Amino acid sequence: xxxxxxxxxxxxxxxxxxxxxxxxxxxxxxxxxxxxxxxxxxxxxxxxxxxxxxxxxxxxxxxxxxxxxxxxxxxxxxxxxxxxxxxxxxxxxxxxxxxxxxxxxxxxxxxxxxxxxxxxxxxxxxxxxxxxxxxxxxxxxxxxxxxxxxxxxxxxxxxxxxxxxxxxxxxxxxxxxxxxxxxxxxxxxxxxxxxxxxxxxxxxxxxxxxxxxxxxxxxxxxxxxxxxxxxxxxxxxxxxxxxxxxxxxxxxxxxxxxxxxxxxxxxxxxxxxxxxxxxxxxxxxxxxxxxxxxxxxxxxxxxxxxxxxxxxxxxxxxxxxxxxxxxxxxxxxxxxxxxxxxxxxxxxxxxxxxxxxxxxxxxxxxxxxxxxxxxxxxxxxxxxxxxxxxxxxxxxxxxxxxxxxxxxxxxxxxxxxxxxxxxx
Ligand SMILES: Nc1ncnc2c1ncn2[C@@H]1O[C@H](COP(=O)(O)OP(=O)(O)OP(=O)(O)O)[C@@H](O)[C@H]1O
Ligand SMILES: [Mg+2]
Numbered sequence: 181x182x183x184x185x186x187x188x189x190x191x192x193x194x195x196x197x198x199x200x201x202x203x204x205x206x207x208x209x210x211x212x213x214x215x216x217x218x219x220x221x222x223x224x225x226x227x228x229x230x231x232x233x234x235x236x237x238x239x240x241x242x243x244x245x246x247x248x249x250x251x252x253x254x255x256x257x258x259x260x261x262x263x264x265x266x267x268x269x270x271x272x273x274x275x276x277x278x279x280x281x282x283x284x285x286x287x288x289x290x291x292x293x294x295x296x297x298x299x300x301x302x303x304x305x306x307x308x309x310x311x312x313x314x315x316x317x318x319x320x321x322x323x324x325x326x327x328x329x330x331x332x333x334x335x336x337x338x339x340x341x342x343x344x345x346x347x348x349x350x351x352x353x354x355x356x357x358x359x360x361x362x363x364x365x366x367x368x369x370x371x372x373x374x375x376x377x378x379x380x381x382x383x384x385x386x387x388x389x390x391x392x393x394x395x396x397x398x399x400x401x402x403x404x405x406x407x408x409x410x411x412x413x414x415x416x417x418x419x420x421x422x423x424x425x426x427x428x429x430x431x432x433x434x435x436x437x438x439x440x441x442x443x444x445x446x447x448x449x450x451x452x453x454x455x456x457x458x459x460x461x462x463x464x465x466x467x468x469x470x471x472x473x474x475x476x477x478x479x480x481x482x483x484x485x486x487x488x489x490x491x492x493x494x495x496x497x498x499x500x501x502x503x504x505x506x507x508x509x510x511x512x513x514x515x516x517x518x519x520x521x522x523x524x525x526x527x528x529x530x531x532x533x534x535x536x537x538x539x540x541x542x543x544x545x546x547x548x549x550x551x552x553x554x555x556x557x558x559x560x561x562x563x564x565x566x567x568x569x570x571x572x573x574x575x576x577x578x579x580x581x582x583x584x585x586x587x588x589x590x591x592x593x594x595x596x597x598x599x600x601x602x603x604x
Contacts, residue, residue: 198341201229205345209352218356219250222313222349223323227254229342230309232325238265239321239353247272247322255327262305270297271305275312276319281342282310311342313350320353373576377550377569381434384551388430388564392423426562433566443486443577447601450483450490450528451476451516457494458514465502470510477516481526481600489574490598496567497532497594503555503563504536504592511535519597526600527580531593538588547584548572 196204205225212218219237227235234254238247241264248264265272274294275282283289284302302310307326312319323346399420406412454476462472501512512534519527539547546552548568555563575582579599586592 198337201225201341202344202348206348209348213356213359215356215360216251218352220253222352223251223253225345226311226323226342226349227325229338229345230325232309232327234307234327235323235325236262236307237321237323240267240319240357242357250321269301271301271310272319272322274298275310275322276314278312279314279343281312281339281346283339284308286339311346313346313353315350315354320350320357377573378437381437381550381566381569385430385434388551389427392426395423396420426564429562430564433564433570437566437570437573443489443574445484445486445578447482448485448487448490449480450485450530450598451480453485453487453490454494454514454516454530457491457498460495461498461502461512464499465512468502468505468510470502470505470512473511473513475513475515477518479518480516480528481518483528483598484601485578485598486574490578493571493574493596494530494532496571497596500567501532501534501536501592501594504538505534506536509535518600526602527597528600529598530596532596533591533593535591538590538592539584539586540588544584544586 205221208221209218212221219239223235223237227233232254234252236252237250239250241248244264245267246264247267249262267273267276274297277293278291281289282294282298282302284299285308290298302308302324305324305326307324309323309325311323311325313321313323399416402416403413455474458472458474465472498512498514502510505512512532515531515533517529517531519529521527543552543554548571549565550569551565552568553563553565555565572582575596575598581597583595583597584592585595
């Protein structure tokens with residue numbers, strides 16, 4: 181299949197000098213990070229310089245030992261229709277051993293080793309020029325340009341320019357592959373982290389439901405013989421109902437955690453996300469004597485975030501703060517700040533401060549652990565201890581971090597830091 185979207189290359193007589201052309205090409209490759217844009221830019225340039233109207237670019241697929249089509253344009257050719265070419269294909273093995281271009285129109289470009297198979301392979305693919313893109317001696321990609329050799333042969337200067345452009349293109353593709361590899365291992369690490377915490381959570385869940393299950397079981401065993409004892413039945417069924425609520429709540433939180441998906445990031449105004457959560461919390465605190473203050477930085481940088489998940493983070497932190505302030509004159513202050521961190525990177529920070537009970541030094545080391553809670557009171561509103569585990573997970577999935585400062589009897593402040601969108 182031919183990619184219809186890119187413009188056909190400009191094959192009109194060139195007005196740029198080779199140096200200007202090279203500078204423009206290098207600059208364009210440096211500004212793109214998107215794989216398909218880089219691929220199209222490379223292919224357009226190679227087609228322009230060789231005055232070939234059709235082309236296909238293949239990129240090394242390291243895991244499957246083959247080259248897959250990255251992009252193509254121009255009239256359909258056999259090359260454009262091949263989704264992948266094996267790394268043992270005779271054309272590929274020939275390209276891997278040369279730094280120069282293979283051109284059907286230029287017999288001098290064919291070595292004796294090429295002569296047997298290469299011309300017929302190129303003809304079968306309906307291409308006349310094959311350009312290897314090598315980096316550190318490895319064939320990273322190659323371009324096949326067509327059609328068959330009725331177009332003029334590029335000049336000697338053109339051929340030399342082509343080799344320099346190909347080297348530039350290979351370097352750009354190499355950085356792109358390194359970047360992709362890094363991103364993949366990052367995702368893998370996160371996934372492994374996640375599996376490990378799910379393992380802890382599953383173990384914790386078994387432990388957490390043991391007590392309520394024991395009480396439910398005891399009630400069921402005793403109920404037949406105590407059925408006449410109205411007080412027993414009334415009191416015990418209330419306890420059992422609370423235990424059932426607790427199990428339901430645990431199941432719900434674990435499902436929320438397990439169902440958790442990769443964040444869908446959008447460009448957001450964090451101040452606005454904070455305000456929307458505060459609106460909800462204000463309604464919840466209307467009956468309590470808690471004063472809410474908000475100080476939002478006017479120069480807060482924009483952040484790429486999953487709005488729903490960051491709202492979940494803020495609500496968990498705000499509700500924890502409210503739980504901790506079961507006192508008169510509670511004061512909850514939410515601030516946002518623009519931060520500059522080492523390396524001159526800009527971050528956005530949300531600070532949530534309360535003057536509640538505070539957290540003891542011993543407890544502080546465990547607040548992010550699954551099932552750590554001091555809200556043991558049975559009932560529908562008791563804590564499960566998964567709130568901060570989920571908060572921590574989400575913040576890290578956003579490449580951010582979370583810090584906490586607390587003094588018992590004075591209050592607690594949480595800081596959520598998220599990297600700003602870099603200015604390009
Ligand atoms: N702002 C705060 N002030 C005082 N203690 C806090 C604060 N935030 C968290 N904590 C402590 O950390 C513990 C863990 O919090 P976390 O949100 O994970 O669980 P939880 O609130 O107990 O239950 P839930 O899973 O329902 O949120 C709390 O039980 C509490 O002891
Ligand atoms: Mg909580």
